[in-house]
């Protein structure tokens with residue numbers, strides 16, 4: 001596969017018009033990013049189609065090897081291309097089939113626990129399979145980077161217990177991104193008994209690249225051809241038996257999301273393990289005589305290293321070379337490897353990294369040319385089914401309006417649909433409170449139950465329906481594949497604030513809860529990008545703050561409630577944007593980051609996933625009620641109840657209580673924002689968890705005696721609450737100022753713990769002061785200005 005025609009006229013991919021299909025000649029530059037492009041399929045001879053520009057012109061969507069990938073113009077400029085039918089190289093030349101290499105027979109297993117790891121490209125269905133097999137309810141979503149951690153589960157087969165490990169998706173094992181590093185290290189440190197390599201059957205060329213690397217690990221492996229349903233629908237035909245033979249690995253069709261083929265996959269995995277205890281032959285990619293000789297010679301000098309690592313040493317991969325340390329002949333190996341590298345580069349007339357990548361892709365293509373019969377009705381350059389929605393969703397003029405409408409719809413539905421079940425719960429709680437109030441004798445215990453527990457926990461519990469609706473919508477966005485489109489659409493805007501389109505995904509998740517959102521930043525390759533995103537995620541208003549808004553909006557705004565609610569969210573986004581700009585221009589300044597992201601086909605969201613997602617969030621919410629919020633309500637109640645003085649009105653009692661004294665102490669700080677001491681106390685207690693803002697208000701306002709008999713709900717109590725001088729405590733301006741403060745101040749304890757874990761203590765401390773300072777300032781300016789108008 002030598003460069004047969006050095007005189008090919010090349011252009012830059014960046015200059016190609018939309019709709020054209022060209023052939024890759026060369027990727028310029030060097031280093032990790034180039035490697036990533038090669039691994040994603042931009043190898044010599046690959047056909048690329050320019051699909052469309054993002055609505056704001058950058059990035060651009062390309063189709064390569066059947067998958068859709070977005071690149072920024074600046075990145076596409078690194079790729080040299082030529083006419084689609086220029087005959088300058090023939091990839092299938094590279095197909096040499098497989099070689100058998102001898103590996104030491106595996107030790108009979110030390111313990112009788114078998115461990116199988118799931119490895120595959122992002123978004124190929126690993127977690128779907130994991131959930132199906134182990135009964136777990138891990139999160140599934142139609143975009144790359146949903147799983148950021150390893151998850152372990154168990155299953156039994158033929159009386160044997162097996163541990164199954166779900167790993168983050170990865171395109172390769174080259175240790176370019178944190179996920180790749182994670183997966184590579186995991187394999188090296190944990191010695192799994194078998195690899196279950198999940199591939200997207202509709203996208204074999206790209207997916208099998210990783211398989212070629214895994215083959216060299218010399219670990220028993222089974223390839224599960226997932227999304228078999230999609231392959232069948234596409235009209236392509238794959239000869240599985242021939243494919244298995246060509247690759248020398250077991251291959252089994254699978255449709256993970258409905259469970260078809262799961263049994264066969266597990267059976268094949270167990271067979272592979274059993275066989276490995278007797279057989280010592282392992283099948284590997286044959287790289288041709290020159291490289292195979294080099295590999296053999298070098299492997300003999302490093303008996304402890306696997307073939308993958310030996311090849312990486314020839315490729316001059318620093319991580320692999322480090323593994324030589326401690327070996328006596330390390331220097332000798334390095335020298336020899338350098339020598340071999342030169343020989344190979346000379347012979348192939350290309351640098352070592354692209355040579356090896358080309359060879360691996362050549363191997364995959366050669367096998368596919370034999371075993372895969374594409375649907376004859378499909379025209380080259382045609383997109384696969386599942387992308388037609390993009391004519392609308394990423395349309396130049398409609399994309400941004402659609403994004404805004406979708407978000408508005410999400411909040412409006414949360415507000416209006418949720419109001420019905422909310423009312424039922426509210427009535428139910430009111431009724432229980434009344435009933436207990438009548439049934440129990442006067443005394444501390446009754447006050448604790450009615451005012452403390454029912455007032456506090458009940459006040460927050462009523463928002464459960466809304467929270468579930470919000471998560472339902474987020475789950476739809478995640479499952480349909482729209483998330484990746486959103487990132488594609490807004491990348492240009494995000495770029496302006498110094499961030500990456502991919503940061504949009506954690507932001508959207510942040511509307512649900514900041515903790516998973518902070519975890520989701522792990523898909524960002526650049527550490528500074530990550531930190532900026534982590535620090536700004538808490539400005540995305542999470543669902544825990546929703547109860548406070550819903551309460552205040554319903555109580556003090558009669559018209560356009562959905563819009564008022566949305567305005568709060570938008571202000572959060574605005575503050576995040578300003579923060580990101582400032583941070584990325586000052587303390588977290590960095591070079592531009594790349595935007596390689598895959599756009600998966602749209603998939604129909606499954607009811608099962610949506611329900612699982614809602615259920616697990618609902619359960620979390622209820623658990624929080626039963627623990628943190630219950631405890632906080634009781635503490636708040638007690639601080640407001642004691643010390644007792646005889647002959648005081650409830651109002652005086654609470655003012656003279658510990659809580660009252662605390663509130664009075666902080667009142668000067670919050671008074672300029674329009675808050676009274678009850679509100680001050682609420683934000684103080686809300687630092688533990690934002691729902692507690694409402695539960696505290698619930699407790700503090702239950703004791704009010706001047707509320708009329710009917711005004712049982714907290715909303716009505718707030719509407720009628722008056723200051724000593726007879727003025728209403730709340731009005732729309734105060735309510736809005738209060739919402740702004742709740743939006744922006746101090747992230748909850750759980751979010752701070754996540755920030756600390758992901759970014760470090762220093763940044764956590766920064767975040768505490770920064771968010772609270774910003775909150776005070778914004779509320780102050782709003783309140784003082786609005787009051788004057």
Ligand code: GDP
Pocket residue numbers: 120121122123124125126127128129139140141142143144145146147169226227228229230254255256257258479480603606
């Ligand atoms: P992971 O990133 O590899 O863990 O993949 P997920 O399990 O999160 O799945 C990615 C997407 O593919 C989700 O939208 C799944 O519903 C969908 N999916 C998974 N398996 C199949 C399958 O066999 N057929 C089809 N059509 N979709 C699937």
Ligand code: MG
Pocket residue numbers: 126127128139140146147169
């Ligand atoms: Mg996953």
